[in-house]
Amino acid sequence: MVNTRTTDYWSQFIVDYSGGGDFFIANAYGKSAAQLSYDRVLFGSALQVVENIKLINNIIVVDLPVSAFQGLSLSPDDRAFYQVIADNQHLTGYEDLSSAFRPKKRIRRVDGPYEAEYFDGVYSAEKVRFIKLSRKLIEGELQVGVVVYLAQTLQSRNEMAHDISVKALQLVSVIFTIALSVCYVFIWFIVRPIRRLNTVLSERAPTDLTPIDTDAPKEISELLRTINHFMMQLQNTLDRLKHFTSETAHQVRTPLAGILAQSQNALMENDKPKRHSQITQVIDSCESLSRTVDQLLNQALLAHRFKSKALEKVWLGALIKEVSRDQVLTALQQKVELAYIGPNDDCQIVGDTVALKKMLQNIIENAIKYSPKQGVVEITLIIEKNREINDIRPRYGHS
Structure with missing residues (x-):
């Protein structure tokens, strides 16, 4: 035997704590579906009432059928109220019901030849759903405007909206669980090769740097x-x-x-x-x-x-002058004259400053070392068109 209180508790828990967009969408859908269903019942009852109002020998005859209220009686916890007005004169029902029909925003809906107005209001200290249905009675030259007001409390309507919302959330939860499971399976299949690769790497010796040969997607x-x-x-x-x-x-x-x-x-x-x-x-x-x-x-x-180092822009002429100045003392000790003779215009190349400096230092040191005593080492930078560097040539000889 199902414990209805426990079921209602968990249903309310799902509605209250599911959170996010799913709750609002399901709640809105439940309210809309319940509203539409009960509005149709309300319209059917009002339609039976208005169609049983007749004009006979210039006398308005109201014959309220029992079937008009049978649909409303399907909601045993709700109360129903009605009023019939002809040419602004109360005929039958609750005399003050029309005075409670004062909507700020009415919902008009055309059902067949009738135009129905719906409104959520308060009557007799209870929240109710109103419907207003109008009709003209014609007999000869006499025309009488008839208006039917019908109202019903909202308890069954709200319970239906709640049930629909719970079922919608349960369906969404099932779909979400299935989708999450499918995603988990796909992720597991995607991650599995990475785990296999991780296993292969962890089992290798520290000195084993051979290429990894394993199947991979x-x-x-x-x-x-x-x-x-x-x-x-x-x-x-x-x-x-x-x-x-x-x-x-x-x-x-x-x-x-x-x-x-x-x-x-x-x-x-x-x-x-x-x-x-x-x-x-x-x-x-x-x-x-x-x-x-x-x-x-x-x-x-x-x-x-x-x-490891990225190349950078280097002014070659300035670098040659710097290295030459550093080698002046070495040249004097070898009794060799060191001279930089041009050009005045500098040129820029892309390279490594430290490597270029070591290269120039090695070239100039060798030129000084293998020059005769009292010799001259001349350093010249030659620049040709369409080429950044053509020749860095130290020249040495006798003075």
Whole structure:
């Protein structure tokens, strides 16, 4: 046996707390459907009343049929009120009913040959739904205007609206649950390849950077290609790092072994000229080792910048002048004259400032190093049309 109180409680809970647009739409739909249904019953009753008013021998005869109120009696908890007026004279019913029909906004609806007016108002301290139906009685030259007022309380109407709203919300809830379940299934199928990819990555060794070979749908194939490309770049970086480490170890190990051997020999040598010569060789080896380390560090720095730094606009002439000024002291120590001879107009290129500076520094240092004593190193920037840089050429020779 169903507990009607519990059912009513949960129905009211759904209506009150479902929230959002669904509640307002269902509530509006329930009210509209109940309003339309009960208005038709109200119209049918008023129509039977007005059609049973006749003009016989210039006398208005009102014959209220029982069937006119049978439809209204289907709502046992509601009360019905009526009034019949002919030429503004009360004939029968509740005499003050028409005075309560004072709508601010009337709803007019044409049903067949009659024009009905509907209105929500208050009568006898209760909220009611009014209908006003008019008709003209004609006999010979006599015309009489008849108006029927009919009103019904709203309890059954509101209960029907509530029931419709609850059923509509229940239907929407079922549809929403089904739609949510379908969406969950689709999302699960979409996310499953990503989970499989996550499993493949988590089970890999830290040093395994080989491309991932797994089936992937179109939705994540681009992601898989991006991951493989990134892993390939990371593998190349690690390979370069290994090569650089191996090369550095080879380049540094030999000079260090020579320095160690020469230092030991100088330590055991008693002949001062020989000891001085050995110490000089140690100093030369240290300078050579320092240059080697500088070259390796510069190589690593440039390789890193080429891979990680974005290119920028560089004024090449200003950069050449800056590097030239930095090399003036070195040129004086080598007894070489250093000169920048043009042009006056600067040019702009796209590149890496640090890499270009290292390149220019290396070129100018080599020019100074291999120039004869009292020689001149001239630096010239040549710019040709349709080309930003054609030649950066240091020239050196005798003064």
